[in-house]
Amino acid sequence: MKLRTARHKPDPRSMRTRTDDAHAAPQPPLPPDETMTSESIQSRIKRVIVDCLMLEGLAPEEIGDEQALFGEGLGLDSVDALELVLGLEAEFGIKVKSDEMDRTAFNSVTSLAGFVEGQMAKAEAARASET
Amino acid sequence: MRSDLVVTGLGTIGPHGAGVEALAAGLAQSRVVRCEVDQSPAWHPAQPARFAGRVDPAQLKPWIDAAKARRQSLPSRLAVAAGRMAFEDAGLERAARAGRDVAVSLGTAFGPNDFTAKLLDQIAGAGPQSASPFLFMESVANAHAGQVALDSELRGANITVVQREASGLLALIQGAACFDDGACELALVGMVDEMGSLTHGMLDQYAALSRGAAGGGELGRAFDAGRDGFFAAEGATLLVLERASDAAARGARVRARITGAVRANDPSAPRTDWGSGVAHLSAALARGMQRHGLSPADFDAVVSGASGSRRGDWLEAQVLKRVLGAEALPTVLAPKATLGEFGGGFLGAAILALSSPFGPTPGFESIDPELGIRPHDGRELAPPQRLLVSSLAAGGAAAWLFVDAP
Amino acid sequence: MGAVTPYGLGVDAFAQGLASGQAAIGDVELFSTELHRTHIAGEVALDLEAALPDLAPAHRRRLSRSDTFGLVAAREALDQARARELATQAGLFLGSSTGGMFEGESFYWDLRQPGARRPRVSRIASQQHNGPTDAVARALGFGGPVVTLSSACSAATMALEAALRSLRSGEVDLALAGGADSLCQLTYAGFNALRAVDEEVCRPFQASRAGLSLGEGAGVLVLETAEHAAARGARVLATFAGAGSSCDAHHMTAPDEDGAGLALALEKALADARLAPEAIGLVNAHGTATPLNDAAEWKGLERVFGTRLAEIAVMATKGSVGHLLGACGGVEAIASILALARGKLPPAPNPGPLDAECPAGLAHGGERALSLPCAALSVNLAFGGANAAVVFRSAASPASEGAG
Structure with a gap:
């Protein structure tokens, strides 16, 4: 075993470099569908919040753009934030690094929309620089 | 305890x-x-x-x-x-x-x-x-x-x-x-x-x-x-x-009332089945009863963990017979025949056995000569004052509990 | 005592590794981490053949990785205590968080392959959480109470407490207790999903800490009544003075930020040991190195020790071997007893500036002497808010329960 001391930086690796010969398991997220962009980012975020956090009985449109998502507002917590990131990654084709998980981005749907737009722009820039 | x-x-x-x-x-x-x-x-x-x-x-x-x-x-x-x-x-x-x-x-x-x-x-x-x-x-x-x-x-x-x-x-x-x-x-x-x-x-x-x-x-x-x-x-x-x-x-x-418990293990058990350590488990239970000042005649009924498993029921029967006496066995209840294995219903049955009637053991038709136990047939029982609750697991773990009426 | 750690097989290898001040955390070789978020862990470089040379191949094949860790550690501990022949009446209390999940997950994935031949179900004979316990019980002939405690990261410490209660009640005179766990993709992906894993070697209580490093292994102790x-x-080797546990009842994964739940476990352990907080000279902290955990743990310790906490020597074994999950309480108890016996803490690996919020008295930049005589407190926190703590005194002090 090669021992490490702290400060080691692993090589940057692509997220998926091998095709999975899998089965009935959940499939990788589809890239964002262009036809869906007519739906606002805000309403897509609300849909992701309800679906992926299993908020049964809550309709997406009941969530206000400025409503606090955590604490007193919708009552979400840190694990919800992590689960929500997975949902947003799948919905918007973005990849959020652990050190980019800015707490303030999760204040409301509006702040999340800003965060997602930033991430999408970054992903777009990364794709452009690759080609 | x-x-x-x-x-x-x-x-x-x-x-x-x-x-x-x-x-x-x-x-x-x-x-x-x-x-x-x-x-x-x-x-x-x-x-x-x-x-x-x-x-x-x-x-x-x-x-x-x-x-x-x-x-x-x-x-x-x-x-x-x-x-x-x-x-x-x-x-x-x-x-x-x-x-x-x-x-x-x-x-x-x-x-x-x-x-x-x-x-x-x-x-x-x-x-x-x-x-x-x-x-x-x-x-x-x-x-x-x-x-x-x-x-x-x-x-x-x-x-x-x-x-x-x-x-x-x-x-x-x-x-x-x-x-x-x-x-x-x-x-x-x-x-x-x-x-x-x-x-x-x-x-x-x-x-x-x-x-x-x-x-x-x-x-x-x-x-x-x-x-x-x-x-x-x-x-x-x-x-x-x-x-x-x-x-x-x-x-x-x-x-x-929970008055005592005994735990032991049968190291002869395979990983996924019951073993044959009758002597060892019986000695452990008998010692535990002695420590609590209990003799075989003190139990009005046994709430057995027998479930219909081939080896498990065999082991359960041998231990009960050796410790309580083959001829002197009290009523043996087998609630897992009704409730199934796992899911905890057994624990509820162990408590209810003090106060609630049990019907005949479902699926029981004939005595296994190797086991020699006829579980409860549904006849009306005087409310038991003291129960022995028995639970033997595949892999060897064993637990018994002494339960008294309030 | 018996241990399998990323430093190697045996308590000596563990002690030497700790003394080296180098962390045994490196690239994962057990499975490909290519698709995972992080790539390092404290992996045990284990040669099964060498670890259990006398075992029949057929028997060895049925052992999971965790089983093997547990069995190797159990044999070492019983041999050191000259207690092998006492197993027939002895108790066995082992913690494990995932049991044979490393084998279980590969079986499951094979089972899911369409068209492939169905894998043999015997491959998961030891998949369950009780796998290591059953393997040890069967191989070494344990005839007393055999119980698997599976309270995630505090499992082994709770197993030590369960053994202590059994010994005190007179149920057994001797027991083996601790824990065993192996790395697997489930926990590796899972802790990464919680963004709780550092890409670099974990750095407990440091300002730059960014998560835990996972690890694997086993740590077990032979416990017996002083009379026996x-x-x-x-x-x-030491006196097992007391134990206590509590639950935050606050959140499934996040610690209670004000440390109240943890403090309750610490206070119970001290009361159980009949010791005042002043008697504690060494704390082996849970110290996972996640930003939240270390801060919350420190708050809990502050509640119990007040300003004196600044003087207490603190170890964070996870900085050396990573987080052994259901086994960590076992190896951390051993590390505590080793430190008490040597009268000093081994140097903590990868020293760096401490977090001002939790300035733990770690041995940064060399060994740190303990002010003897003193007692050691080893602490663990877990998912589900389950906290557990055990207290050891050095061998010289009057004994109630011994650890051999």
């Missing part, structure tokens, strides 16, 4: 429904409640066992707060529901528990298998980075105990015991041990398991389940000559334990 |  503990609350949910009355009615009527297990994922072998005892989700609903439960696995929900019922049965409202050191000790044979499988699907499917935090935090075996503590605000020791069929009784004993040295003031103890298609299929792959080979249909035919495996069930049963003096001080109804 | 140990002339 102290000898002055009493059971003042019983919460149970299982194939028979939610609550003590549903369980008692099922036992009195010898009613086996079962449903077809989904075979579509192909977990099962050819000619599979088809039935399991599962919980009707409608029974669970009134006991669950949907918003709080949104992230919980089925076994967590079952445990939370049974915990709420147990405290209600004990007359211990939230306010009455506040500030007290309440331990939780839950047994589970399998833990949250279905959530674990879903998580493994994600890891192999969309990749490890798609693994759900929700699933992961509920995939640990102690998630159920943690959720119960969170739901009922219980800040004492939070224990999870995993020891196959004996998980429930061992968890009860571990919870009772928390009263030693003042490590708790009140305890919520019991067992929970789910019986999804995957777990059922794997048990069937091990040929552990009854497939109705003897022509009598799929039943856990406890002690029967034609038994061909057990019938698997899900559910949760939780008991409230407290000191007799505390229960008396608050005027609580006492369901049972 | 004296009667058979056993060498006493």
Whole structure:
């Protein structure tokens, strides 16, 4: 075993470099569908919040753009934030690094929309620089 | 373990429904409640066992707060529901528990298998980075105990015991041990398991389940000559334990007194079956009885863990005969023939045996000459004053409990 | 005592590794981490053949990785205590968080392959959480109470407490207790999903800490009543003075930020040991190195020790071997007893500026002497809010329960 001391930086690796010969398991997220962009980012975020956090009985449109998502507002917590990131990654084709998980981005749907737009722009820039 | 503990609350949910009355009615009527297990994922072998005892989700609903439960696995929900019922049965409202050191000790044979499988699907499917935090935090075996503590605000020791069929009784004993040295003031103890298609299929792959080979249909035919495996069930049963003096001080109804316990292990047991260590287990039980000043004649009935398993029932019968005397055996109840293996109903039956009538043992037709035990035939019994509760697990673990009428 | 750690097989290898001040955390070789978020862990470089040379191949094949860790550690501990033949009446209390999940998950994935031949179900004979316990019980002939505690990261410490209660009640005179766990993709992906894993070697209590490092192994102790140990002339390595546990009842994964739940476990452990907080000179902290955990743990310790906490020597074993999950309480108890015996803490690996919020008295930049005589407190926190703590005194002090 090669021992490490702290400060080691692993090589940057692509997220998926091998095709999975899998089965009935959940499939990788589809890239964002262009036809869906007519739906606002805000309403897509609300849909992701309800679906992926299993908020049964809550309709997406009941969530206000400025409503606090955590604490007193919708009552979400840190694990919800992590689960929500997975949902947003799948919905918007973005990849959020652990050190980019800015707490303030999760204040409301509006702040999340800003965060997602930033991430999408970054992903777009990364794709452009690759080609 | 102290000898002055009493059971003042019983919460149970299982194939028979939610609550003590549903369980008692099922036992009195010898009613086996079962449903077809989904075979579509192909977990099962050819000619599979088809039935399991599962919980009707409608029974669970009134006991669950949907918003709080949104992230919980089925076994967590079952445990939370049974915990709420147990405290209600004990007359211990939230306010009455506040500030007290309440331990939780839950047994589970399998833990949250279905959530674990879903998580493994994600890891192999969309990749490890798609693994759900929700699933992961509920995939640990102690998630159920943690959720119960969170739901009922219980800040004492939070224990999870995993020891196959004996998980429930061992968890009860571990919870009772928390009263030693003042490590708790009140305890919520019991067992929970789910019986999804995957777990059922794997048990069937091990040929552990009854497939109705003897022509009598799929039943856990406890002690029967034609038994061909057990019938698997899900559910949760939780008991409230407290000191007799505390229960008396608050005027609580006492369901049972727990006067002692014995634990041992049969090292001859294979990993997934019962062993042949009759002499060793019998000596351990006999020593434990002696330590508690009990003789074989003191027991009015045995609540046996016999489930219809070939080797397990054999071992159970040999130990009971050797310790209590083959000719002098008291009534032997085998509630797992009605309730199934796992899911904790057995613990509820052990307490109800003091106060509630049991119907004839379902599926029992003829005495196995090697076992020589005829389990309870449904005749009316004088309410037992003292029970021996027995639980032997595949893999070797053994637990016995001495239970007295209030 | 017996241990399998990322430093190697045996308590000596563990002690030497700790003394080296180098962390045994490196690239994962057990499975490909290519698709995972992080790539390092404290992996045990284990040669099964060498670890259990006398075992029949058929028997060895049925052992999971965790089983093997547990069995190797159990044999070492019983041999050191000269207690092998006492197993028939002894208790066995082992913690494990995932049991044989490393084997279980590969079985499951094979089972899911369409069209492939169905894998043999015997491959998961030891998949369950009780796998290591059953493997040890069967191989070494344990005949007393056998119980698996599976309270995630505090499982082994709770197993030590369960053994203590059994010994005190007179149920057994001797017990083996601790824990065993192996790395697997489930926990590796899972802790990464919680963004709780550092890409670099974990750095408990440091300002730059960014998560835990996972690890694997086993740590077990032979515990017996003082009378029993004296009667058979056993060498006493330490006194197991007390134990206590509690639950935050706050959140399934996040610690109670004000440390109240943890403090309750610490206070119970001290009361159980009949010791005042002033008697504690060493704290082996849970110290996972996640930003939240270390801060919350420190709050809990502050509640119990007040300003004196600044003077207490603190170890964070996870900085050396990673987080052994259901086994960590076992190896951390051993690390505590080793430190008490040597009278000093080994140097903590990868020193760096401490977090002002939790300025733990770690041995940064060399060994740190303990002010003897003192007692050691070893602490664990877990999912589900389950906290557990155990207290050891050095061998010289009057004994109630011994650890051999």
